[in-house]
Amino acid sequence: MSTATAHAHTEDHHHHEESFISKYVFSMDHKMISKQFLITGIIMGVIGMAMSIAFRLQLAYPETSFPILEWLFGSKWAPDGHLDAGYYMALVTMHGTIMVFYVLTAGLSGTFANLLLPLQVGARDMASPFMNMLSYWLFLLSSLVLLSSLFVETGPASGGWTIYPPLSALPKAMPGSGMGMTLWLVAIVLFIASSLLGGINYVSTVLNMRTKGMSMTRLPLTVWALMLTAVLGILSFPVLLGGGLLLLFDRGFGTSFYLSDIYLGSAGALEHTGGSPVLFQHLFWFLGHPEVYIIIMPALGITSEIIAVNSRKPIFGYTAMVISLLGIAFLSFIVWGHHMFITGMNPLLGAVFLVTTLIIAVPSAVKTFNYLATLWRGNIRFTNGMMFAIGLVSFFISGGLTGIFLGNAALDIQLHDTYFVVGHFHIVMGCAAIFGMIAGIYHWFPKMFGRMMNKPLGYIHFWLTFISAYLVFFPMHFMGLAGVPRRYYAFTLLPEYNVWADVNVLMTLAAILGGIAQIIFLYNFFSSIFIGEKATQNPWEANTLEWTTPVERIHGNWPGEIPTVYRWAYDYSNPAYEADFMPQNIPDEHSAEELFEKNTSVDPARKDSPVRETADFFTLLRNWFKPRTV
Amino acid sequence: MSTQTISQSSTWGGGNSPFKVSYGKLMMWVFLLSDAFTFSSLLTAYGAIRYSFSSTDTFIEEVTPVKLEADGIPMRDGRIDFTFADNLINKYTPESASHAAHGAEGHADHTDYFVQKMGETGIFSESHWPSPDLVFNHFPGFGVIDFHGMHLPLIFVSLMTLILILSSVTMVLAVEAGQRGDKAAVSKWMLWTIIGGFMFLSCQAWEWTQFIGAGSRMYSNPYGPPTFAALFFGVTGFHGFHVFSGVVLNIIVYVNNLMGTYEKRGHYEMVEKVGLYWHFVDLVWVFVFTFFYLI
Numbered sequence: 001m002s003t004a005t006a007h008a009h010t011e012d013h014h015h016h017e018e019s020f021i022s023k024y025v026f027s028m029d030h031k032m033i034s035k036q037f038l039i040t041g042i043i044m045g046v047i048g049m050a051m052s053i054a055f056r057l058q059l060a061y062p063e064t065s066f067p068i069l070e071w072l073f074g075s076k077w078a079p080d081g082h083l084d085a086g087y088y089m090a091l092v093t094m095h096g097t098i099m100v101f102y103v104l105t106a107g108l109s110g111t112f113a114n115l116l117l118p119l120q121v122g123a124r125d126m127a128s129p130f131m132n133m134l135s136y137w138l139f140l141l142s143s144l145v146l147l148s149s150l151f152v153e154t155g156p157a158s159g160g161w162t163i164y165p166p167l168s169a170l171p172k173a174m175p176g177s178g179m180g181m182t183l184w185l186v187a188i189v190l191f192i193a194s195s196l197l198g199g200i201n202y203v204s205t206v207l208n209m210r211t212k213g214m215s216m217t218r219l220p221l222t223v224w225a226l227m228l229t230a231v232l233g234i235l236s237f238p239v240l241l242g243g244g245l246l247l248l249f250d251r252g253f254g255t256s257f258y259l260s261d262i263y264l265g266s267a268g269a270l271e272h273t274g275g276s277p278v279l280f281q282h283l284f285w286f287l288g289h290p291e292v293y294i295i296i297m298p299a300l301g302i303t304s305e306i307i308a309v310n311s312r313k314p315i316f317g318y319t320a321m322v323i324s325l326l327g328i329a330f331l332s333f334i335v336w337g338h339h340m341f342i343t344g345m346n347p348l349l350g351a352v353f354l355v356t357t358l359i360i361a362v363p364s365a366v367k368t369f370n371y372l373a374t375l376w377r378g379n380i381r382f383t384n385g386m387m388f389a390i391g392l393v394s395f396f397i398s399g400g401l402t403g404i405f406l407g408n409a410a411l412d413i414q415l416h417d418t419y420f421v422v423g424h425f426h427i428v429m430g431c432a433a434i435f436g437m438i439a440g441i442y443h444w445f446p447k448m449f450g451r452m453m454n455k456p457l458g459y460i461h462f463w464l465t466f467i468s469a470y471l472v473f474f475p476m477h478f479m480g481l482a483g484v485p486r487r488y489y490a491f492t493l494l495p496e497y498n499v500w501a502d503v504n505v506l507m508t509l510a511a512i513l514g515g516i517a518q519i520i521f522l523y524n525f526f527s528s529i530f531i532g533e534k535a536t537q538n539p540w541e542a543n544t545l546e547w548t549t550p551v552e553r554i555h556g557n558w559p560g561e562i563p564t565v566y567r568w569a570y571d572y573s574n575p576a577y578e579a580d581f582m583p584q585n586i587p588d589e590h591s592a593e594e595l596f597e598k599n600t601s602v603d604p605a606r607k608d609s610p611v612r613e614t615a616d617f618f619t620l621l622r623n624w625f626k627p628r629t630v
Numbered sequence: 631m632s633t634q635t636i637s638q639s640s641t642w643g644g645g646n647s648p649f650k651v652s653y654g655k656l657m658m659w660v661f662l663l664s665d666a667f668t669f670s671s672l673l674t675a676y677g678a679i680r681y682s683f684s685s686t687d688t689f690i691e692e693v694t695p696v697k698l699e700a701d702g703i704p705m706r707d708g709r710i711d712f713t714f715a716d717n718l719i720n721k722y723t724p725e726s727a728s729h730a731a732h733g734a735e736g737h738a739d740h741t742d743y744f745v746q747k748m749g750e751t752g753i754f755s756e757s758h759w760p761s762p763d764l765v766f767n768h769f770p771g772f773g774v775i776d777f778h779g780m781h782l783p784l785i786f787v788s789l790m791t792l793i794l795i796l797s798s799v800t801m802v803l804a805v806e807a808g809q810r811g812d813k814a815a816v817s818k819w820m821l822w823t824i825i826g827g828f829m830f831l832s833c834q835a836w837e838w839t840q841f842i843g844a845g846s847r848m849y850s851n852p853y854g855p856p857t858f859a860a861l862f863f864g865v866t867g868f869h870g871f872h873v874f875s876g877v878v879l880n881i882i883v884y885v886n887n888l889m890g891t892y893e894k895r896g897h898y899e900m901v902e903k904v905g906l907y908w909h910f911v912d913l914v915w916v917f918v919f920t921f922f923y924l925i
Binding site for chain 1: 670856
């Protein structure tokens with residue numbers, strides 16, 4: 001690196017053309033890396049979604065032959081167009097893994113943390129551009145390793161994305177437990193390394209690289225959300241690494257960390273003794289639960305920004321939003337047990353996890369109400385991004401409410417491993433997060449590619465996706481309440497579940513509709529890169545710093561000095577000004593302090609009322625974060 | 631104007647760094663925080679598995695010292711009298727230890743005999759977790775440590791720990807020398823730290839050899855449940871890997887310092903960064919030592 005720095009020094013003051021390789025392939029520019037993450041994420045998303053349609057076809061028409069499946073997966077995994085039962089499990093596992101880790105973790109955080117953190121805090125690039133590049137390449141390598149498991153003889157991992165032992169620990173347990181599972185673990189180890197390199201960079205960039213005047217309380221909520229997401233990743237992924245390491249030992253070296261007293265049909269009684277499969281579940285869910293917040297928090301941050309911009313109003317309750325993000329981040333580490341209520345957990349411990357789980361409803365509700373209050377009486381501009389952001393709020397509410405059902409240990413005994421769970425998490429973290437991601441793509445597309453996406457196509461995409469998503473996942477709740485278990489590849493022989501066959505058909509058709517909607521999006525995305533309408537510098541009239549950079553997207557972000565920040569990010573429709581927005585880099589004729597106070601949702605008319613005193617704690621908190629000099 | 635490279639040195643645009651540290655040092659702190667969670671997960675797994683077994687102490691209480699005496703294990707105050715280990719070694723002949731398959735060195739054979747005797751009486755068994763005192767009680771050249779009738783278990787691992795802690799002290803001195811800008815002193819103390827690291831790794835290699843020599847593998851363990859050995863290899867191995875990486879980093883910094891890189895740069899922050907890592911590895915060892923050996 002030192003030579004690279006020296007090199008940059010010598011060519012400091014004159015322009016030079018970068019080669020294709022250094023500009024598009026081994027790029028160290030955070031904006032290019034974000035596009036690399038995005039496009040890799042989109043490709044993985046398409047694969048994951050295609051898999052889901054394949055197994056939805058199986059669920060809806062278990063006895064119909066689909067030659068296309070045989071064409072896709074070969075006669076081994078789909079003989080005569082019928083999906084093989086084991087391969088159904090493999091597809092579900094790969095769909096889950098791809099969507100959770102590769103699309104909604106790396107694709108979402110990787111894209112928007114890379115794009116927005118340096119731009120919104122006012123930095124030339126990430127703290128370490130080299131590590132950033134490494135992070136992307138490890139991610140790509142990890143994606144390739146995971147996809148390669150589709151092509152091994154015994155097929156990909158098929159024990160579910162949660163890879164519970166013993167299915168994952170005994171290579172002979174079933175075909176998918178062999179090479180496919182090993183590749184899965186290798187891919188995840190690479191993924192964790194990538195996530196760690198990225199996360200360390202994101203946190204350091206936000207804490208250390210902010211421009212003059214950018215105090216923590218002036219950070220846009222996207223930055224807060226992305227930074228806390230990185231913190232969650234840094235603290236929770238290593239636990240999966242530890243757990244996965246022990247799992248690899250169990251698989252390869254005959255240890256018994258997660259295995260005890262097992263009889264395997266093909267191999268008889270095994271020598272493993274003394275381990276505990278529940279131990280793995282604890283280690284897994286210590287990552288697994290923060291992971292769902294790693295997925296949803298960037299989407300929430302993106303939504304905060306887009307809703308404020310397009311309502312032309314300051315975000316309602318900025319401080320409350322930050323505190324609720326901090327609260328969610330903290331609570332996410334002490335609720336993992338709610339995934340394990342039926343593992344034979346001590347009921348007292350179950351009650352503790354129940355309480356902490358239900359407490360998460362508080363910060364989540366704070367965020368939801370703040371979104372609604374921001375929308376309330378705003379001059380709403382229904383841009384594509386705004387539609388998807390509002391869609392996120394809808395999914396977050398409907399999925400969040402069913403989370404309160406599942407958080408109750410007593411109810412969970414009935415609902416565990418039913419379609420209720422599938423419906424719940426697909427709505428609250430699947431749909432909500434993907435809507436946040438798509439909202440972000442529509443909103444920041446002009447910043448990424450210098451062009452606008454097609455708006456009418458965006459509307460069609462939104463309505464088709466929104467309606468089909470609800471049609472797929474809402475009926476699952478009723479199936480789950482009726483006890484229909486997940487992970488069954490056909491219900492043909494189970495009459496009490498087979499009564500839902502027609503509903504399964506409806507859900508599959510809706511899923512196909514949703515798939516078609518994404519084709520519209522893909523066309524819109526890729527064609528707009530080349531033929532989209534040229535963007536202006538600040539197409540949404542937003543306040544944050546990324547819109548003060550030139551449309552050309554130069555390496556280093558700003559051609560001259562980095563702008564100084566004089567105000568928070570949400571000065572929309574401020575009565576003190578003519579314009580309805582005031583970018584953060586515009587100095588204020590009033591003192592910055594006074595202006596900030598004006599926006600803390602305290603009515604000046606009630607300045608002397610007791611309400612003001614209740615704000616004192618938050619004022620203290622704000623002052624604590626403020627830099628000593630502005 | 632389409633592409634323009636801006637030098638790294640102007641990356642920091644102004645404002646004040648909130649923690650008064652450079653981003654590099656901040657990154658090291660964040661990494662260490664993350665790594666702390668990795669070790670925590672391994673130690674948690676260790677705790678969960680270990681306490682799902684009963685202990686040898688409980689076993690001795692249940693079987694009663696009298697029964698153990700009858701089986702040929704002398705007891706003193708309800709605990710094993712380790713002078714018997716010495717007696718065993720004196721009685722040792724190659725014939726009597728023909729079962730010893732792995733003994734390359736003499737004392738490894740004695741150890742096998744000791745372990746076998748303990749196994750015969752049921753003190754070492756797959757059903758209860760061995761007390762670390764009964765496992766890690768060897769010293770190079772002495773076999774089972776019995777110093778004039780005094781049983782001194784863990785003496786070797788205590789020495790290892792002392793070496794690692796001392797290497798942390800020399801690392802502190804290196805960092806301090808760096809802050810003074812004293813290149814020669816940095817070199818001196820970095821070298822001592824590297825030597826300390828190598829000594830620790832060598833000790834660990836000896837201990838692993840000892841343990842493997844007694845017949846321990848990832849999947850089997852003459853001292854008790856196989857998972858005891860698996861966890862021992864897994865956790866101390868993962869820590870040893872960290873020490874090894876630390877030694878490599880220290881060597882890089884040492885060589886850089888000799889070449890005057892930091893003198894030219896005007897500061898020795900790199901020494902501080904590897905110092906942070908080294909202290910972290912040391913701190914982790916304190917936990918490993920506590921949970922694996924002392925408790």
